[in-house]
Amino acid sequence: MSNLTPLLAVLVTASMIFLNQNARLAKVRSATAQLASQAGILRARAGELEQRQADLRRQLAESEDRLRLLQQGQATAPSPNTEPIVPPDPTRQGGWPANAQYFYLPKKDLGSVGYRLLEANRLTDDATMLLGMTAAEREAVDEAYDQMWRKFRELEIQRMEPVEKPKKWTYGEKGISYHIPSLENEGRALRTSFQSSLQQTLGITRPQYLEEAVGEYFSRKLDDLGQDSRIISFCPVRQPNGNTQMMYAILNETTGSGDARVIQEPLEQDSPAAYYARLFGVDVPIKNK
């Protein structure tokens, strides 16, 4: 009997270690299965992008041919009579002159003009027209924005780490959550560089109007360029009718405020939820272009 006591102690301890390891193994395997699924979705996305790139290159080649033909045709064709454009009358500033194609709008009033600045990470026609950009200026601004966007996303990818779902979200299953630390300094540097590109391209005045609109866009679409640390989650939520839908939630760790919503309709392509779903490798409905 006295010999059995230490033997039992050894066996109980070993069993406890074994069970503990078993639980950890189950967790690791479950996380690994989830990662494998995310990787599968991302590989599929990479394949789609490759296909889309090939399509675009083909379309570009076709448009190149069309352009060449058009230019050749025009070299021989006589120039048609075009209606002369009458410049606006400066004495009617702010008015609505009859029979004129243009009217004046004081620059100071531009702040109250409602227009969409960017769409799918590109300047809209409205913004380009309103700020009187040439094609070259528009391209330069689009490129500067795209550079900034890509660098910001690159930083997010480098710093993000998988975490447990925040306790704040009491509903929904475990799902996928990532913590993205504050990128305040990096975001500021990116913004400064973007502003500098704008000034180089557009001079002094126009970037002031542009930046005002861009600030609002950054806040809505890019979480103020990652100013605060965040936890972004996608969790399946079982609905009363038995269906399961995905919940998108973002928690601002600095302020403690959060926002969560169930994805019931396909997401807009350039919405933050669609971006993070693609980044995390979460399968959610996204509108086609």
Added chain:
Amino acid sequence: MSLTKTQVVTVGLLAAAAPVAFQWHTLANAKSVQQRLNAELTQLRQGVNSQEHTLNALERRLRYRERFIAGLQTAPDRTDFSVPEALKPYLEAWKKPAAPQTGGSQP
């Protein structure tokens, strides 16, 4: 034959060590797979990010070209389709800082 307490403990330890060691090894392998997948995910994300950047640039080029072609078809004698020629002086004035309002001044 009876075993001493030390012998019993040793036998017990040996018997318990095998499954624990096996489990340990399996866990280490699973963690290594997880790490590898995490690294692969980061690479995939960076790759997708870079692909999206290229795609954006291609889409922009295509859009500009389509606009250029459309402009060429509607107004063949023009080369700049953003700003009408007659408004160029006003555009130049636009690029300068706003002057104080003194009535309808020409740019």
